[in-house]
Amino acid sequence: MPEFRQNMVSKEWVIIATERAKRPDQFLQKKEEKKSIPLHREDCPFCPGNESKTPPSLFSIEKNGAWSLRVVPNKFAALQSHLTTERKHEGRFLKADGFGIAEVVIETPFHNRTMATMDLEEVRNTVMAYKERYLALSKTGRIDLITIFRNYGERAGTSLEHPHSQIIATPIVPPHVRNPLYQSQLACDTFGDCIYCGMMEEERRQQARVVVETQQFLVLCPFASRSPFETRIYPKTHRSSFISISDEELVDFASVLQDTLKRISIGLNDPDYNYIIRSAPVEDCEVKYHHWYAVIVPKLTTPAGFEIGTGIYINTTLPEQCAEFLRGVAIQ
Amino acid sequence: MPEFRQNMVSKEWVIIATERAKRPDQFLQKKEEKKSIPLHREDCPFCPGNESKTPPSLFSIEKNGAWSLRVVPNKFAALQSHLTTERKHEGRFLKADGFGIAEVVIETPFHNRTMATMDLEEVRNTVMAYKERYLALSKTGRIDLITIFRNYGERAGTSLEHPHSQIIATPIVPPHVRNPLYQSQLACDTFGDCIYCGMMEEERRQQARVVVETQQFLVLCPFASRSPFETRIYPKTHRSSFISISDEELVDFASVLQDTLKRISIGLNDPDYNYIIRSAPVEDCEVKYHHWYAVIVPKLTTPAGFEIGTGIYINTTLPEQCAEFLRGVAIQ
Numbered sequence: 196m197p198e199f200r201q202n203m204v205s206k207e208w209v210i211i212a213t214e215r216a217k218r219p220d221q222f223l224q225k226k227e228e229k230k231s232i233p234l235h236r237e238d239c240p241f242c243p244g245n246e247s248k249t250p251p252s253l254f255s256i257e258k259n260g261a262w263s264l265r266v267v268p269n270k271f272a273a274l275q276s277h278l279t280t281e282r283k284h285e286g287r288f289l290k291a292d293g294f295g296i297a298e299v300v301i302e303t304p305f306h307n308r309t310m311a312t313m314d315l316e317e318v319r320n321t322v323m324a325y326k327e328r329y330l331a332l333s334k335t336g337r338i339d340l341i342t343i344f345r346n347y348g349e350r351a352g353t354s355l356e357h358p359h360s361q362i363i364a365t366p367i368v369p370p371h372v373r374n375p376l377y378q379s380q381l382a383c384d385t386f387g388d389c390i391y392c393g394m395m396e397e398e399r400r401q402q403a404r405v406v407v408e409t410q411q412f413l414v415l416c417p418f419a420s421r422s423p424f425e426t427r428i429y430p431k432t433h434r435s436s437f438i439s440i441s442d443e444e445l446v447d448f449a450s451v452l453q454d455t456l457k458r459i460s461i462g463l464n465d466p467d468y469n470y471i472i473r474s475a476p477v478e479d480c481e482v483k484y485h486h487w488y489a490v491i492v493p494k495l496t497t498p499a500g501f502e503i504g505t506g507i508y509i510n511t512t513l514p515e516q517c518a519e520f521l522r523g524v525a526i527q
Numbered sequence: 528m529p530e531f532r533q534n535m536v537s538k539e540w541v542i543i544a545t546e547r548a549k550r551p552d553q554f555l556q557k558k559e560e561k562k563s564i565p566l567h568r569e570d571c572p573f574c575p576g577n578e579s580k581t582p583p584s585l586f587s588i589e590k591n592g593a594w595s596l597r598v599v600p601n602k603f604a605a606l607q608s609h610l611t612t613e614r615k616h617e618g619r620f621l622k623a624d625g626f627g628i629a630e631v632v633i634e635t636p637f638h639n640r641t642m643a644t645m646d647l648e649e650v651r652n653t654v655m656a657y658k659e660r661y662l663a664l665s666k667t668g669r670i671d672l673i674t675i676f677r678n679y680g681e682r683a684g685t686s687l688e689h690p691h692s693q694i695i696a697t698p699i700v701p702p703h704v705r706n707p708l709y710q711s712q713l714a715c716d717t718f719g720d721c722i723y724c725g726m727m728e729e730e731r732r733q734q735a736r737v738v739v740e741t742q743q744f745l746v747l748c749p750f751a752s753r754s755p756f757e758t759r760i761y762p763k764t765h766r767s768s769f770i771s772i773s774d775e776e777l778v779d780f781a782s783v784l785q786d787t788l789k790r791i792s793i794g795l796n797d798p799d800y801n802y803i804i805r806s807a808p809v810e811d812c813e814v815k816y817h818h819w820y821a822v823i824v825p826k827l828t829t830p831a832g833f834e835i836g837t838g839i840y841i842n843t844t845l846p847e848q849c850a851e852f853l854r855g856v857a858i859q
Contacts, residue, residue, distance in 0.1 A: 197606055197625025199699060206702050210625055212605040273544035273841045274529055287729040288750045293529025293542055344832025352831025363833055367531060370538050371838020374706060397619040418620045471836035492835060499684025500676025501695055503824060504803035506703020509605045 219520035232307040241357035272297035311460035348467025350494040383484035391486030421508035436480035551852035564639040573689035604629035643792035680799025682826035715816035723818030753840035768812035
């Protein structure tokens, strides 16, 4: 029997369409024999030796006299840092200069690595860079929202092979972000505590959707997953902003992020994916009602007219089965 | 200079990223020589002769003793019509049986036609079927929202070649639909009239984004287009629900819908697309604050992590240039 399930925070619904249900292993990617990607490419702007093809580093980590990670301004940024945040009218329409800051985290000098195949140290460097830049960007004064994300593979919207993440800082908190914040605030006003903390308590009780639990993090396939293998990583300690992640948590986050991406990569044959770190807006960095988390969305299905029209996603897998499948992947 | 633009109704923002701007003709699809699709396929459940492979027709249009259009229940429906609408708790989570009604409009007996290449009569039959079924579904009593949509091509989420549209009726109005309704209601409470009517007045004054204007409809690329060549068709007479479309409008809507899809198909070399008819919920079928419209979304780009995370779409084309391009396509 198909069922509607509601996202406890956003109040959006999904349809878990069991009648058309697919077993998790039916999502195994039929990638052609992976064309062998070289360790280094002469024409890659992110490979060592081509540093002059990017703007100078904003942050870097060195090892044995060479860089092992660089953060650089995005040369092809959709937003620019020298503009104003002023709103302007064009007749009845409202617009603003495209002020914002866009950066790229070049995660490793090695062209052919992925988050799943990197050394753990490289993943640690990456999340450390996320925190460093989050901190720096939040101090610039005109930034309201900092979004850290990673697009892996063409279906996820990138054509650049070299391992990288992105950070985009905007002077605007859009309704897509504000509406769930409003809902979680309302829930906190009503029940007195963080709705995410309550959800995690429930998930730990039910266990069915838990993929992994570490000392600091809970990894799960959400009750109202919008697509197959949607996976979220929540810090167990209440923190509304990524900015407040502790050093101990940062180390554990790197491990758990790589562990989860390994499960997805090995279990489903290296699918394309997006991941996003959802943190509270800069102003609201210490609030009771929000809770930061990372969401991984493997690109296994195509949203169509119904999804675009209603925001109700039709998901042909049970999140419980996805979690069970991911738990079972041998990652060593 | 890049700019933020706000959708006047939903209040969501887009970034018009002029620095990475592409000319409209750079979106010309490089489809391989279209594999010649046959007029009729033995194994297609929607082709004449295979009527037994679908449930019996709910509505049909006949001509010279054969059907020229059929509406049938969706055999692989994500929702089912024999369930309840009751909400249930699973611990702290909320769910409901997957009650709903899903139908397929088989638009023509000819397997290889598209909305752009059909006879106008077939398009007219199609929109007439939309209205007939909208009317019938709205009377069933447990339906709150009726979504009519069409997925064309694999990138738009369909694998079935035979020309068809879909209708899904749900007992739920999700936040994705309710939030903009709330905004347009607020605008109406504030200014006293329909925000869409005001927007159209502005668009007709500015002219820059108008593609076509007929006696009954205004076709435009919206000010805050989320993706290249997003195109909307608005009735000029205020009507909140598609259910109220007049016979005269229905005839004009068929023409203007086909005209617009021809411009997109000829101008961009037959791209995949979704279109959706956004109508007020069934209960609110005659309200001052909503205005039904059709939105066509050609699938030319891939939303990535930033879009998923923030709902802010980065659009690398100017809607004004897209409208100009579409105006210039010779469709005869």
